[in-house]
Amino acid sequence: MESLLRLAMAGSSRSPDPDAVLNELPTADLIGSAGIDDRDQRILTLAGTVGVYQVCGTQCRNDVDPVSPAPAEKGRTASSRIAQFLNQASTAGDKPLLLEFLRGLRDSALFLPHEFLPTALDYSEDEMRSALQPSLGERGRWLSGFRKEWSWGHGASSAESANVDDLRTLWSEGSLDERRKAMVALRRSAPELSRDLVRESWNVDKADVRSDLLETFLVGLSSDDESTLEAALDDRAQGVRQVAARLLTRLLSSNLLRRMAARADQMLSGKSSGNIRKTFSLTSTPPHELPDDWQRDGISEKPPGATGKRAHWLSSVLALVPPSHWSRRFEVEPHTLLTAIAKDDFSDAVIEGWTQAAAAFAPLDVQSAAWLVPMAEHWLKLLENTKREKFCVSIGRLRSLVEAMPAKDAEALVERALQSSAFDMSQLFAELLPVLPHPWSRHFSEFILATARATVKKFSDERASIWSPAIIHAGDAVPCEMLSPALETWQLYDGDTWECRAVAKAVEQFAERVRTRRSFGEALAQEVR
Amino acid sequence: MTLTVQQVLEMAPDPSAAAAGKKLAAVKNWSTLGRSDEAYWGLCQGSAVYQVKIDLSNYGYHCSCPSRKFPCKHSLGLLLIAAESESSLKPGEMPEWVRDWLARRQARSEKKAEKAAATETKPVDEKAQAKRIEQRESRIREGLDRIELWMTDRIREGLAGLETQPPTIWAEQSKRLVDAQAPAVAATVSQWSEIVGSGTDWPRRLLAEFGRLQLLIHAYRRLDQLDVTLQSDVRQLIGWNTSQDEIDRVGERVDDSWVVIGQRTDDVDRLRVQRSWLIGRKSGDTAAVLQFSAGGQPFSESIAAGTEQNGTIAFYPGAARQRAKFVSRSGVTATHSLPGGTTFELLLDDVATRLGKQPWMTLFGYVVDAATFVPRDDMWMLRDSAGRSLPLVRGSYWKALALSGGAPCDVAVEWNGEALRPLGMIAGDSFRGL
Numbered sequence: 001m002e003s004l005l006r007l008a009m010a011g012s013s014r015s016p017d018p019d020a021v022l023n024e025l026p027t028a029d030l031i032g033s034a035g036i037d038d039r040d041q042r043i044l045t046l047a048g049t050v051g052v053y054q055v056c057g058t059q060c061r062n063d064v065d066p067v068s069p070a071p072a073e074k075g076r077t078a079s080s081r082i083a084q085f086l087n088q089a090s091t092a093g094d095k096p097l098l099l100e101f102l103r104g105l106r107d108s109a110l111f112l113p114h115e116f117l118p119t120a121l122d123y124s125e126d127e128m129r130s131a132l133q134p135s136l137g138e139r140g141r142w143l144s145g146f147r148k149e150w151s152w153g154h155g156a157s158s159a160e161s162a163n164v165d166d167l168r169t170l171w172s173e174g175s176l177d178e179r180r181k182a183m184v185a186l187r188r189s190a191p192e193l194s195r196d197l198v199r200e201s202w203n204v205d206k207a208d209v210r211s212d213l214l215e216t217f218l219v220g221l222s223s224d225d226e227s228t229l230e231a232a233l234d235d236r237a238q239g240v241r242q243v244a245a246r247l248l249t250r251l252l253s254s255n256l257l258r259r260m261a262a263r264a265d266q267m268l269s270g271k272s273s274g275n276i277r278k279t280f281s282l283t284s285t286p287p288h289e290l291p292d293d294w295q296r297d298g299i300s301e302k303p304p305g306a307t308g309k310r311a312h313w314l315s316s317v318l319a320l321v322p323p324s325h326w327s328r329r330f331e332v333e334p335h336t337l338l339t340a341i342a343k344d345d346f347s348d349a350v351i352e353g354w355t356q357a358a359a360a361f362a363p364l365d366v367q368s369a370a371w372l373v374p375m376a377e378h379w380l381k382l383l384e385n386t387k388r389e390k391f392c393v394s395i396g397r398l399r400s401l402v403e404a405m406p407a408k409d410a411e412a413l414v415e416r417a418l419q420s421s422a423f424d425m426s427q428l429f430a431e432l433l434p435v436l437p438h439p440w441s442r443h444f445s446e447f448i449l450a451t452a453r454a455t456v457k458k459f460s461d462e463r464a465s466i467w468s469p470a471i472i473h474a475g476d477a478v479p480c481e482m483l484s485p486a487l488e489t490w491q492l493y494d495g496d497t498w499e500c501r502a503v504a505k506a507v508e509q510f511a512e513r514v515r516t517r518r519s520f521g522e523a524l525a526q527e528v529r
Numbered sequence: 530m531t532l533t534v535q536q537v538l539e540m541a542p543d544p545s546a547a548a549a550g551k552k553l554a555a556v557k558n559w560s561t562l563g564r565s566d567e568a569y570w571g572l573c574q575g576s577a578v579y580q581v582k583i584d585l586s587n588y589g590y591h592c593s594c595p596s597r598k599f600p601c602k603h604s605l606g607l608l609l610i611a612a613e614s615e616s617s618l619k620p621g622e623m624p625e626w627v628r629d630w631l632a633r634r635q636a637r638s639e640k641k642a643e644k645a646a647a648t649e650t651k652p653v654d655e656k657a658q659a660k661r662i663e664q665r666e667s668r669i670r671e672g673l674d675r676i677e678l679w680m681t682d683r684i685r686e687g688l689a690g691l692e693t694q695p696p697t698i699w700a701e702q703s704k705r706l707v708d709a710q711a712p713a714v715a716a717t718v719s720q721w722s723e724i725v726g727s728g729t730d731w732p733r734r735l736l737a738e739f740g741r742l743q744l745l746i747h748a749y750r751r752l753d754q755l756d757v758t759l760q761s762d763v764r765q766l767i768g769w770n771t772s773q774d775e776i777d778r779v780g781e782r783v784d785d786s787w788v789v790i791g792q793r794t795d796d797v798d799r800l801r802v803q804r805s806w807l808i809g810r811k812s813g814d815t816a817a818v819l820q821f822s823a824g825g826q827p828f829s830e831s832i833a834a835g836t837e838q839n840g841t842i843a844f845y846p847g848a849a850r851q852r853a854k855f856v857s858r859s860g861v862t863a864t865h866s867l868p869g870g871t872t873f874e875l876l877l878d879d880v881a882t883r884l885g886k887q888p889w890m891t892l893f894g895y896v897v898d899a900a901t902f903v904p905r906d907d908m909w910m911l912r913d914s915a916g917r918s919l920p921l922v923r924g925s926y927w928k929a930l931a932l933s934g935g936a937p938c939d940v941a942v943e944w945n946g947e948a949l950r951p952l953g954m955i956a957g958d959s960f961r962g963l
Contacts, residue, residue, distance in 0.1 A: 001733070008736050011687025034747070040681035045747060047740030052888045055946040056881040060873045060917035064910045066901045070934035080535065080961075081613075088551070114934070115961070118927035143931050146904055515555060 001025075001050050008047065012040055022046055027053050070142035076110050077137060078527055083113035085520045090119050095128070096438065096476050097513075101520055102131040108528045111137030118143070121150040164190055171197055176209060180216060187219040195228045207237035214243045221247060226254055233296050245298025249320045252364060256297055260320040263294065267314055268350070270330050270340060280332060282340040284350055286314035311349035318353025319360070324367030326354075334374040351378065355397045362404040369404075376401040376413050384420065399431045407437045411444040418451065429470045439479035446482075448474055453490060456503045460495035468506035475513030483518040487511060532588070533863050536833040537608040539792070539962055540588075542598045542825070550605025556617050562610065563627075564618040569611050570627045571618075573603045581607045582627045584634060586859045587838075588831040591630055599827025665710050669767060672709020673746045676702060676718065680739050688732050696722050713768035717742065719798060741889060762847040762887050771845050780843035782856060785809030787816075787842065788864050790896055790941035791952020791962070792834040799823060805832045806894030806943065806952065807842065807853070808869040815869065815894050816842055816853035830855060834953055835960030837864040849887040865958045867939045870898030873917045880944060893944045894952075899937035902930045902951075911940065911949055922948040929963050932956040 003021045012018045022028060022042060027049035036042045082105070089098040105112065112120055112135045120132045121144055129152055136144070136153055144153025167189075170182040186194035198213060205213070214232060217225055225247070232244035233256070248256035270282045290301050290313055298320075303312030326337055337354075341347045358375045361368035379398040402410045414432050440448070452471050456464045478486050490507045493500055541547035553573060556562065561572040569583040579594040581603045590604040600608070610617050623631070679702060683691065691698075699722035706715035717738070724735045748755060748763045755763065761779075765771055787807045794803045803820040820828040832855075840858030844850050871879070876895050883890055899914040902921075909921040914937060922945070929940075929951060938956060942949040951963045 005733055005736055008684055009687055009689045009732050011685055011689075013685045014687065036747075038681065040684045041677065041743065043684050044677075044680055044739050044743035047736045048742075048744035048888075049740070051737040051740050052744075052884055056884055058877050058880075058919075058946070060877070060913075060919055061910070062917060064903050064905070064912050064918035066912055067903055067930075067935040069936045080533075080959075084534065084538075084551075088548070114931045114956070115928050117931040118925075139931065139934055142934065143927070146927075146930070512552060515557075519555070 001054060004043070004047060004050060008043065012043060018043070025050055067146075071138045073111060073138050075137065076527070077139070078105060078110040078113045078524075080113055080115060081523050082110070082520075082527065083116045085516075085523065086113070086116045087119065088516075090116075097516070099128075099131050100438075100476075100517065102135060104520065104524050105135045106131075108524050110524070110527060111135050112140060114139050121147070121153050124149075164193065168193075168197070176212065180213060183213055183216040184219050187216055191220055191222070191224065195225065199228060199231070202232075202235070207235075207239055210235065210237065211239040211243045214240060214247070217247050218250075221250055223251055223253060226251060230255065233298070238298075238300060241296065242298040242300075245320070249360070250364060252322065257320070257322070259293075259297060260317055261325050263317050264321045264325070265329070267317065268326075280330070280336060280340045282330075282337065282344060282350070284314060284341070284344050284346040286310040286346060286349075307349075311346055314346055315349040315353035315356070318350060319356035321353075321357055322361040322365050322368045323354055323357050323371040324361070324365055327367060327370075334371045335377075338374065338378050351375075352397070355379070355401060359400040359404045372401050372405045373409055373413070376405070380413070380417060380420075383417075395428070395431045399435055402432055403435045407441065410436050411441055415444060415447055418447075429466070429473070433470055433473050433477075436477070438477050440474075440477045442479060442482060445474070445478040445486075449478070449486060456507070457491045457493060460493040460497050460500050462499060464493060465499035465502045468502050471503070471506040471510045472513075475510040475517075478514070480517070480521055483514050483521065486514050487518070532608065532612050532833060532836065532861070533959065534609060534612045535962065536835055536863065537605060537612050540600055540608070540831060540833055541605055542600070542827070546598045546600075546602055546605060549602035550600075550609055553602055553606025554609035554613065556610065558606065559610070561624075562607075562618045563621050563623070564611070564615070565620065565623050568623060568627050568631060569607055569618055570624065571603075571607045571610075573606065575603065579603050580626050582630050583607060583611070584631060585861075588833070588861055589634065590831065597825050599825075600831075668709045669711045669749075672706050672711050673714070673749060673767075675705060675709070676714070677743065677746050680743065684739070688735060691725050691735070694725075711768045713766055714742065714745070715768070716798065745889060756848065758846065758848040759887060761845070762849055762889065765845065765847065765852075766889055776843050776845060776854065779846040780853075781850070782841050782843045783809060783812055783814055783816075784839075784841045785812045785814065786837055786839050787855075787858070788837045788868055789832055789834050790867055790894060791943065792832065793943070793950075793952065801828075803828050803832070804892070805834070806941065808867070808894070808896060810837070810868045813869045815851070816844065817851050817892070817894060818842070818853055818855065833861075834962050835864055836861050838862070847887065849883065849890050851883075851890065851893075864960050865955070867896040867941055867953075867955055867960070870896045870939055872898065872913045872915050873919050874915065876944065880946075891945060895942055895944065897940050897942055897949075900940045901935060901937050902926050902933060902940075904930065911942070911951070919944075920948045922950045924950075926951060926963070929954060932961055 004025060007015050007018055007021050015021070018039060025046050027046060030049060031042060031045050034045065036045055082101075086098065086101055089101060112132070117136070117140050120136070120140065123129055123132060133153070141154045144150040164186070167182045167186050170178050171186070174182060183194055183198070186197070194216075198217075201213070202210060217229065229244045229248050233241050233248075235241055235244070245256060248254045249260070251257070267286050268282060268284050270280060272278050272280050288310065290299065290309070294313065294317070295301060299313060299316045301309070303309055323334065327334065330337060332340075338351070341350045344350065354371070355375055358368060358371040362372055363369075376398055379394055379401065383394050383398065402413060405413070414428070414436060417428055417432065436444075439445075448470065452467045452474070455467050456471075458464075474486075492504055492507065538547045538550075541550060552558075559571045559573050560578065561570070563570050566585070568585055571581045573579045573581055575594060577594075579592055581590070581592045583590050583604065588608075590600050590608070592601045592603045594601050594603055596602070699718060703715045703719035706712075706718060721735060721738055724731050724738065728734075745763065745766055748759075749767055752760055752763060761771070787809055790806050790808050792803065792805045794801055796802075801822045803822075805818045805820075807816045807818060808814070809816075818830075818832060820830065820832070822828050838858040838861045841856040842853040843856050845852040845854075876893075876897070879895075880893050883893065897911065897913055901912045903910040903912050903918065904926070908923070909926050910918040911921055912918040932938075932954065933956060938954050940951055941953040942951055953960055953962050955961075
């Protein structure tokens with residue numbers, strides 16, 4: 001067929017001896033008796049007969065070894081009905097729903113349905129992998145052995161499963177993504193080598209690559225990394241310096257934090273006055289010129305937007321000092337400090353710095369975490385009196401604090417905000433509800449649903465439609481034990497405005513979501529029965 | 530309900546209809562849900578209240594909604610409720626609107642049979658008919674002469690030049706064949722436009738296609754020298770319709786319990802073509818039921834992969850004895866095993882035998898016993914119980930491997946002469962579409 005194909009590709013008119021090619025074909029004799037005189041017709045007829053001849057002569061291969069079968073499952077596997085729920089959530093890219101389903105499977109001690117395993121193993125995000133891993137079962141672990149990208153399924157990422165030499169090669173020769181993965185693996189298995197490799201590459205890599213790779217030091221960050229990170233503070237690129245400074249602030253005993261605390265102490269002083277009613281006040285004195293050593297530690301000279309330079313330097317330094325430092329230094333509660341700074345010229349910058357510091361240090365330092373609620377309450381108060389144009393900035397700060405808070409505190413704060421009539425509710429729903437951890441508590445769910453039900457029953461205007469995103473969001477967030485009560489009929493205002501239609505649509509979406517979650521729960525209950 | 534949820538979902542015309550059907554598969558969306566031995570029915574609240582009914586003899590469906598998708602989301606929703614929990618449908622007497630619909634279906638079916646019988650007895654103007662046939666024969670022969678000349682020109686000049694030609698050259702040739710009243714050949718030529726430039730082996734595939742058509746032209750010119758069954762095949766491949774009357778008169782009928790081992794739906798030009806592979810549990814016969822739909826219309830029959838039904842099929846006349854249609858069927862159930870299992874050696878022998886009878890066959894349906902999926906760097910293989918392997922068409926078969934766990938299982942396949950396309954498998958004790 002190959003000779004015939006070459007002849008046909010080049011053209012019979014260009015072939016020196018086409019008949020010689022045709023006569024060699026296995027079906028040539030057959031065509032000879034068919035009385036086809038035209039050479040090109042014979043070529044076509046031979047192509048047809050050779051095609052059939054080849055199909056009829058297909059041979060099987062005998063050299064294919066079977067795969068080793070999967071070990072028996074050591075537990076129960078979920079059915080294809082569960083697979084439909086998982087596939088639906090996965091296809092829709094509905095991560096929250098998929099995570100909830102996976103939690104349900106894990107809690108019911110069921111393994112993933114086998115048909116869902118390839119989809120499951122394709123996930124690359126750490127959060128999804130962590131949620132999937134406990135439910136992979138023997139079949140999933142077995143399947144993950146067939147593809148390098150799936151190797152996380154049997155315990156490690158492809159980079160992690162490699163030995164140190166392989167990782168070193170990957171680091172030297174791989175793409176940026178591969179180098180990052182190799183570095184993450186080395187951070188876990190050979191942190192000393194990881195530090196050496198990063199230092200060696202500083203003269204070779206570009207600035208954005210250097211900062212990108214330095215970010216991996218967050219994995220397994222310890223005081224042993226301090227000297228490397230300190231050296232990175234001398235990098236010529238500001239981006240690298242800022243990454244190094246940020247990492248150093250996560251080491252509560254680092255020299256950088258001590259330097260920052262010393263600078264902050266110089267800028268912030270407090271005094272008590274009055275004899276009978278003692279009042280405590282704070283005064284800030286940021287420098288007029290940015291010292292060189294501050295820049296080395298990641299403080300940028302130029303402020304963003306319309307902020308003044310001195311205010312920017314002040315808030316940048318305060319953001320890198322654990323708030324617990326101030327509680328200890330002035331021996332007063334956070335709300336006293338907030339009152340004390342209120343009349344200072346740079347009070348906004350100080351509060352900005354403290355807000356950032358509270359959100360950043362809360363996970364690392366319990367005493368700093370105690371600042372979250374007072375700081376958030378301060379922003380709430382501020383919001384009540386804030387003009388609309390500044391509202392977005394303020395609520396962004398509040399959001400960062402709520403994100404760092406324990407669920408109970410965060411829900412209480414949002415509840416308080418919703419009970420106040422001073423807020424732009426749409427901003428609250430857009431900024432705060434999404435950051436509350438799921439599922440909501442029973443109390444908070446009841447509060448939201450009751451308020452939403454009462455509002456959409458009473459109003460047909462913007463006051464009702466503004467609740468639409470919150471109602472939709474509640475479909476994801478209400479806890480499992482509240483799914484049935486959540487489906488009780490909603491009484492909507494009987495109107496034909498677009499707001500009424502928007503609310504009706506939101507309620508429909510909410511109900512659909514709750515029904516899907518409830519159906520999954522019922523299906524799961526049947527599986528384990 | 531004997532259909533599984535998966536089988537119902539596979540009946541959906543597109544993924545969005547399937548998703549919409551799933552949303553309606555909750556009892557709360559229905560004000561009435563009922564069942565009898567003959568039908569399921571329900572009233573679904575949409576923009577209005579829609580009457581949805583399912584004929585259990587063959588899973589025919591009807592909904593009073595204005596949707597142009599078939600089955601619509603309401604029909605799918607009702608089927609899904611029945612598949613998930615038949616007890617949600619209360620047994621009872623059929624409402625009048627369901628009885629009327631079933632009666633109308635029955636009447637239509639009888640009328641069709643009567644019409645067919647009437648056609649048999651209707652006097653035919655044989656002279657006029659012969660003239661029409663003669664005229665068409667003449668046009669076809671002219672059309673085939675032209676396409677043959679065009680192909681030989683391409684061979685003379687070289688196929689390599691085709692890659693730089695505009696795609697309209699194929700459409701032009703196809704249109705000429707439509708004018709020549711050879712629609713099947715026209716459809717074949719139209720599809721050649723997708724071969725050129727696709728993959729490194731396009732010249733080989735195109736030359737094989739040219740060769741197949743040349744053989745067909747050659748056979749058509751000598752039609753009277755061929756066996757009468759092969760004549761039917763050649764005429765069908767050119768585009769002559771096989772009349773219902775001819776199928777009834779000449780087509781071989783086989784009663785059996787027919788298992789739908791797999792199904793494919795492809796878009797060809799503006800047509801949707803559904804090919805369902807059947808194997809008779811008793812006879813071991815293999816048949817392909819082809820259905821066509823245009824403009825989003827439903828296929829005339831609901832045939833689901835992984836189902837089994839008692840019934841009679843009639844093969845289209847021809848040496849291939851492959852294409853068939855259901856004459857009657859009833860008692861559709863989900864299958865738990867695939868009949869007619871074979872090995873690759875027997876499969877290839879059978880293919881050679883069939884091609885010896887009708888060399889234009891391109892697709893063959895089989896069940897391979899105790900087969901295992903084997904992923905390899907370059908391609909996937911299917912390995913049979915005797916340790917022999919054939920390649921699978923390019924694609925990803927991880928789901929099949931995950932379901933089987935590397936253990937042998939019965940796999941329904943379609944062989945295209947070069948590679949196997951898995952259609953379904955038995956995993957656990959149920960059929961899974963692939």
